[in-house]
Amino acid sequence: xxxxxxxxxTLSVQEGDSAVIKCTYSDSASNYFPWYKQELGxxxxxxxxxxxxxxxxxxxxxxxxxxxxxxxxxxxxxxxQPEDSAVYFCAASLRSNDYKLSFGAGTxxxxxx
Amino acid sequence: xxxxxxxxRHKVTETGTPVTLRCHQTENHRYMYWxxxxxxxxxxxxxxxxxxKDTDKGEVSDGYSVSRSKTxxxxxxxxxxxxxxxxxxxxxxxxxxxxxxxxxYFGPGTRLTVT
Numbered sequence: 001x002x003x004x005x006x007x008x009x010t011l012s013v014q015e016g017d018s019a020v021i022k023c024t025y026s027d028s029a030s031n032y033f034p035w036y037k038q039e040l041g042x043x044x045x046x047x048x049x050x051x052x053x054x055x056x057x058x059x060x061x062x063x064x065x066x067x068x069x070x071x072x073x074x075x076x077x078x079x080x081q082p083e084d085s086a087v088y089f090c091a092a093s094l095r096s097n098d099y100k101l102s103f104g105a106g107t108x109x110x111x112x113x
Numbered sequence: 114x115x116x117x118x119x120x121x122r123h124k125v126t127e128t129g130t131p132v133t134l135r136c137h138q139t140e141n142h143r144y145m146y147w148x149x150x151x152x153x154x155x156x157x158x159x160x161x162x163x164x165x166k167d168t169d170k171g172e173v174s175d176g177y178s179v180s181r182s183k184t185x186x187x188x189x190x191x192x193x194x195x196x197x198x199x200x201x202x203x204x205x206x207x208x209x210x211x212x213x214x215x216x217x218y219f220g221p222g223t224r225l226t227v228t
Contacts, residue, residue, distance in 0.1 A: 001172060006155075034217065043117075043203055043219035044156070051214065089155055098163050099144055099207045099215045100171065103155035 002027040004092050006104025014112050019077040021107045023090035026071070030092040033066060033073045034101070038087045048075070080111045115218035116140055119204050125226045132191040134223050136204030138184075144207035144215070145187040146171075147179060149200040150222075156203060162187055194227045201225070 003026040013019045025033075031052035036044035050057045050064045050073065057064050061080075066073040077084055087108050091101040116139035126132050136145060143164055148156040148171075158171030160179040168179050176198060178190045191198055202223045207215040 004155075032214070036219075043221050046216055046218060049216065093217075098161060098169070099217065100146070100158055100161060101156075101217055103157070105153055105155045 002030055002092050002094070002102035004090060004102050004104045006090050006107060008107060009105065010108045010110075012110045012112060013080050015080055015082060017080055019075075019080055019084070019109055019111075021075045021088055021090065021109075022072060023074070023092075023104050024070075024072040025092040025102075027092070027094070028068075028071060030094055032093040032099075033064070034091050034093075035062075035064060035075050036089045036091065038089065038106075044089060077109075080109075082111050082113055085109055085111045115206060115208065115220075117204055117206060117218065117220035119202075119220040119223050121223060122221065123224045125228060126194050127228055128195060129193050132194050132225065134189045134202055134204075134225070136187045136189070136220060138187075138206050140208075141184045142206045142208055143184075145181065146205040146207075146217070147177075147187065147189045148203045148205060148219075149173065149198075150203060151200050159189065159202075191225075194225075196227050199225060199227045 006023045034049035037047045038044045063076045087106045090104040118137045120135045146161040147159040157173045162168045162181045180188045204220040210216040
């Protein structure tokens, strides 16, 4: 099955700086890569996703890039704010596989004021 | 919250007892999933359903069973709870996001403690 690795496991950044989280996947047939943000005591919230026919996608201060050749994708958060502090998860999926997601282990992001 | 509710939200039970967790969606989406979340492991798929009475195993299905008798409800049962099943359980649904794409949304979770 699909194996997703996520780095780093923890990330501390100064408010206003950028944060980057990287994930690699093993199955070259994977074609959908969502990112989730999870706040304490809540369920994961979908924040952005990218499909394999696209190399980059932006939504305000967040962006995701995908390198299919190297089988890795990254989340970029610019101008970080205290409310960006949370656990972030990457995931990979095969559309043909009933949309099941394989998750990375998560990155705890702390934004220092 | 994509119209997903989970019950109970918290439960403490003893080793060896059966436990059933419920996931309810307010819309008639076809795909529903049960994940467990443990430190250092992210979320791992337990079982999923692709329609009423249509279910299949995920990567960590041992000790769990599921049922889906109605489109809106997906039940997860721990036949005989063990301490290793202490975890936070999340239900999810896949929602169409423009053919042929889907997006997956999660419920608020159930924290289960097996003593």
